[in-house]
């Protein structure tokens with residue numbers, strides 16, 4: 001699978017304060033959902049790197065949280081930018097531009113998943129609307145399983 005970047009064209013001016021707020025928040029580090037997940041992982045005894053490119057990959061894709069031992073890359077995906085099935089929406093103004101833009105984000109996500117999977121990383125994507133405790137449980141279980149498999153070899 002190859003990922004081709006499709007330029008959606010020049011960025012339109014935000015049509016409303018709400019849209020402007022969403023646009024400003026793109027790829028911001030240390031968002032609330034990320035911090036809550038990190039705290040929940042830390043409480044479970046997991047240690048991780050933050051905003052790091054997983055070793056062994058060629059593309060410079062950064063994982064929000066990286067667990068090196070079990071080789072798990074975690075992405076906390078914003079509902080708007082990553083088109084969560086529950087909260088995705090296209091702004092009414094500049095609709096076509098937004099469709100191209102948001103489609104591009106999703107295609108890049110899938111390309112990142114393929115790239116990291118090929119390099120031996122497990123991918124966990126957590127929606128910003130998800131309960132961070134449940135997500136941390138899921139990641140902790142996966143870490144245990146993957147470490148167990150390693151030792152069993």
Ligand SMILES: [Zn+2]
Pocket residue numbers: 079084085086087088127128129
């Ligand atoms: Zn959502």
